[in-house]
Amino acid sequence: MKTKVITLIKAAFLLLIFTGCGHDFLEEEPTDAISEDEVFESYVTAKAALIGTYDQLSSFSFGGLYNPIMADIMGEDVMVNSVNNWNWWIEVYQMNLLPNYVYINNPWWNGYKLIYDTNKIINNSVYIPDATSDEINDLVGQARVLRAYTMLKLAQMYSSAYAKDPQTPSILLPTGDEEDIYTGFKRERLSDVYDYIEGDLTAAANQLKENDDKGFFDRRAANALLARLYLDKGEWALARDHAKLAYEGLTLMDVNEMYSGFSTRNSETIYTIAYTQEDNNTYLTLPSFYWPVGGYSSMRANKDFVAEFSTADYRKGFFLKIDDIDPDRFLIVKFGHNNSVGNAERICIRASEMLLIEAECEAELENYTQAQDALYKIQRRSNPGVIKSTATGQELIDQVLLERRKELFGEGFRWQDIKRRQLPFHRDGDHWVKLSFGPQDADYYKMTFPIPQSEIDANDMLENSDQNVGY
């Protein structure tokens, strides 16, 4: 019996050793992730990667909330309350920013993640075995617009204006072809960055068709972004041409739609972030901060800005004084919730902006009639009785710029409008932090974000001396 048992045990021992040793035994793969190789083995997964890139764009720490809200808080027309606000955006509003703040970090890191994701798609889509050339063009074209959109945004935030110095050090320019991830990236000149963006958008405008689903970038969106790019560069004719290509054939929304809360796409939408409340934080949305109740509800309008609207202007109705909520300042009802708190698409590009670009460019090109016409199209929607402007020269340009503030406030334009035109910054009225400086003043550095300290610390090609002036 004893020998029998021992033989049995020996057999079990050997069996275990040999089964344990099998090659597959040490190969494990996760069930909630797939390897990079697999992604570009089929069109379906590559498409899912493109969707994931849009998700990055829609993130609250990028296009969903941070970028648009900060771009207005860094201006003169709106402000954030200092109380009952969980301290959101206070330092941004005070324009008292340090390179380690989340407001500085998040858009940067989120933006570069987006660029990385799009690089993967742009560089690998051509190898997808089962994709048609139309499908490849669509993937690559959209990824190019996404990349360009992100780079333009980052360049506007983290480098001083093109109008000031095209040679200024700007952002990093990773292309996905780097051999060594450890080398780091240097800050490229702003003009090179803009050239790169221009290349992407021009290619995309050729690759893409019009898409009825405005939750995705299409040819129209590529042209709209080209218009923005040329506007920054002061290339007025090009900006005008692409603005026209972008809005051609679209109908402006009417006043009723304008009052519906900017929470869903409409006839003039060129691109909107297709927000879904199921998988996003509803509190970290534009309406959560802007709408006077339900969310953080802490955005207010400067009384001087409200005074700029004529009483006949429907848009004046966007501002309310309700003592029970805030006895001191104007509430803003432009951005509403769609049935539940924070549930709203965020319209990023719309035809009205393109018309205003057209107006500004025509004015700069001294085509005053065209400029007045374009301006009038925007003004009469909100004020049918308005008299068409007869101004020319700088006066007309100023009128267009004022109209941009009135039409686009809260949509994330004011910061860059001040920068690209190198306007003086003057915050007064009932602001609780008042500031005043011009483009020649040292304080103008505040109009540019610092490079995040985390980037300088991690990037071998950057030193603290590469930091933006003033920080």
Next chain:
Amino acid sequence: MGVNYTYAQSVKVEGHVNDENGLPLPGVTIVVEGTSQGSITDFDGYYEMSIPNGEAKLVFSYVGMQTLTVAVNSRSVVDVVLRENVEALESVMVVAYGTTTKEAYTGAAAVIDSDIIEDRPVSSMEKALQGTTPGLMVSSASGQPGAGSTIRIRGIGSLSAGSAPLFVLDGIPMSGSISDINPNDIDSVTVLKDAAASSLYGSRAANGVILITTKQGKTGTTKISLSGQLGVSERISKGYDLMNSTQFYEHSWMGLYNEALLRGETVNEAQVYAQNQVKAIVGYNPFGVDNPLDNNGKLIPGTQVLTNTNWRDEIYKNGIIQTYNLNVSGGSDLTKVFMSLGYFNDSGTTIGSDFSRVTNKINVSHKINDFLNAGINSHLSYSKTNAPPAGTGGANPVRSAEVINAASPVYDGAGNYEWGNTAIFDFNPVGLAALDKYIYKTKRAVVNAYLDVDISPSFKFRTSGGIDNSLDDGLNYYNPDHGNGAGVNGRSSASRSDNLAWNISNILTYSRKGDLSYLEVLAGQEALGADYSVLSAGVTEFSIPGKPDLVWGSKPEQPGSLTSSWTMVSYLTQVKYDYDNRLYLSSSARVDGSSRFGANNKYGLFYSFGAGWNISKERWMPELSWLNNAKLRASYGTSGNNSIGNYASLPLYGSGANYGGYPGITPIQLENADLSWEKIQSYNLGLELRLFSKFDATFEFYSRNSDGLLFSRPLSAGTGIGSILTNLAEMENSGIEASFKYNLINNDNFYSSIGLNISTNTNKILNLTTDQIVSGTKLLEEGSSIYQFYMREWAGVNPNNGEPMWFVNADSDDREENTLPASAFEDPLGSGKQVTSNYTDAERKRLGTSLPKVFGGLNYDLSYKNFALNFYFYYSLGGNVYNNDYAANMHDGVQTGSNLALDAAKAWTPNNRYTDVPRYVINNQDQSNQMSSRFIEDASFVRLKNINFSYQFPQKLCKTMKLNSLKAFVSAENILTFTSFKGFDPEVAINGTTNNYIPGVKTVTMGLKLEL
């Protein structure tokens, strides 16, 4: 057969056999020396027998007792007392894959007996280990009942992979938490510290190994013991004072007044502004009148204070701790059984937090025949925890207690919760504790079975298999009306996870004993793996209040499920050789292959060598009466660390990046096919001494070199992910450990001993593939500690304007150029250095580490007759802490509605120019509360960790109560702490930052332990 044979001239002898406590010993074998003639004591310890003649000698033997030989000397009554076989108990110790004797052991290891762990009012055994063993660091960041502690053996071995030791329960490596184990089931704990001790565990041994051995049944009468313990706990200290409602109201007024002045308004305008705004800033007017403050912002005398909430009193309470244990132990020569049932309940010191646990243990061993022995050790437990979230979120009640100002009432006039505080609007912690739920439940089964085969006297074989299964269940519910759930009308999220770890091992040992030598060879194989799966779901839109189950919500959220697995296969061997009880040699080797590592690095080899030399037994050593024992040990070996997550080497796209209703994927991880284990080389030199038969001393010198440390290396944002897991760095931990024990008195009635242990650890990064890595409050760089603080250096407050000042430190290497910034000026406080009030112009500086320079324990034992007193101190000296919590209460006006420490009242004013607290300005832009050495504190402390007083009832009394024994005791934990640290508890997270954790607790309990 001779037993029954009676000699004609035989003599009769009788007597009682007792133990040292005077308890009768049943079942003692008595044999006449040189014969097979004998007897056994009865239940009362009584025996009678016939012996050949009055000159015979009797041999008394009993398991666990010293065998005693007594000459009868013609007596007719021979009473004896058997002493516990202390020698035998001490010298056998549980070590990796077997046991050894303390004498023969070549590694550095410490054994902690059950008496240290038993009867302590702690939920988990590691808390009882603090201060007991040199080199073992135990720190508890949170006082959440049932929460585990951080354990480090000989310093921090890793940068980012786990630094926790491997726990092995009755020979089976555990994969879950040890807080499911009932400390009262533990017989002994062995801490394996150096490579000779732990290297046999290969790629998991880098951070040391802790072997837990549970109690086993013993041959003899069945013992039933029952113990109960009841105690009260409260938070460990009062903490620094916070402002009351009047102080906060006045201070906020001053902040507004200063804000207006800085804006350029006149004194008059500023006063009006402050009067108008102060209520909005504070949130409530806590007084009986509309304008309670005068023109200088001071309370008008006689004003009635209606609200003055002490939020700490609302959040913290006295906790009740109860433990009950029932043990049954017994067995025959063939079968031995140990069974226990345990219940532990801690009602918690913080609102909404508690813990309860039921445990059951059954250990059985059975001798099948003369060469087969089988056994099973099983552990079952069920625990339930209510644990509100920690951290900086609004729902953390601990943070709420610190930041909600005292002017904010808990209830409105009608007795409903009041939600309008301005610090954490809509998060009344008292209301949330009643309405929200954070329930976690764990069911755990650890079962292992083994079969021992004695193939021949030299060959032995053991095969064993173990399963460690945890089922975790979590439910978070946010009520629909307030706090986190208000925006979605209530939210419930539930998750269930199942972690199943398995382990199979087969070990063959060969041993041969020669005249002077002893050889033991071990060879074996082991395979193990773990599968973790989780299922989670959530729902919003609740209409019926107070019903947290998912069925009550109407709007489902994205559910999730995933599985994660890893496997390992290993071969191991060990050779031990002893020569003449003088020289001991050992060596081991192990090969591990793991699924966790990169394709290019699947297998690793780990090995060790150890030697012990008992100098006092050398023939050339003179016989010194004062030197009882001297032993020198040395070891060298390697081990590894594989705690990096299961798929860390693969380039991955993760799910869930959905957009616009379409499912999307997104890159989450960069590839590293070279990813490998961390390799650790350890050196150890030990000296054991026993002097004058009463003084024991042990010294250990160690050095642990960790190479290829796994670290998530920060990368430029341009690489997309921003970090990659690499085998980046090299680090050294070195130190000295010493422990001393001195028996002051040891006689029949009196026993007294004192023990002290001291540990030092120096942690040094030897090599980084990148120059410097700044992460949070720390700087990683070559030549420095892993927990080196790096931030701007606080220079105090400018007496001329109340602005904060930092030392410029232009010569620091934070910025390359050494030029002074334009904002620099000479320190008006007279340090002679350059300072600046512009935060960004100051350079960051290295400012010490969070690790203590020296730590250890001091214990004292005293017993007199039936009384026993034991206490021990734990000390930790020289560590720094960055006190985030205190910083939040010294915000200088940045967090307008948040409460302030009373220290903030010392803020600069033109009349109070020399102070360390800057001016108080609402929406302060001075950056004064930004990270700087202003909030670094010395966290040295000495703590009376435990004091225990017990009384063993006299035998007679027990007998009348039909008990075998009865013991009553009082045990107090953490009741005294000596420190200059400002927070509740200087024992914070090991990296030296506070984060609003539930403070530690002090506990006093009383207990009874009876044996049937």
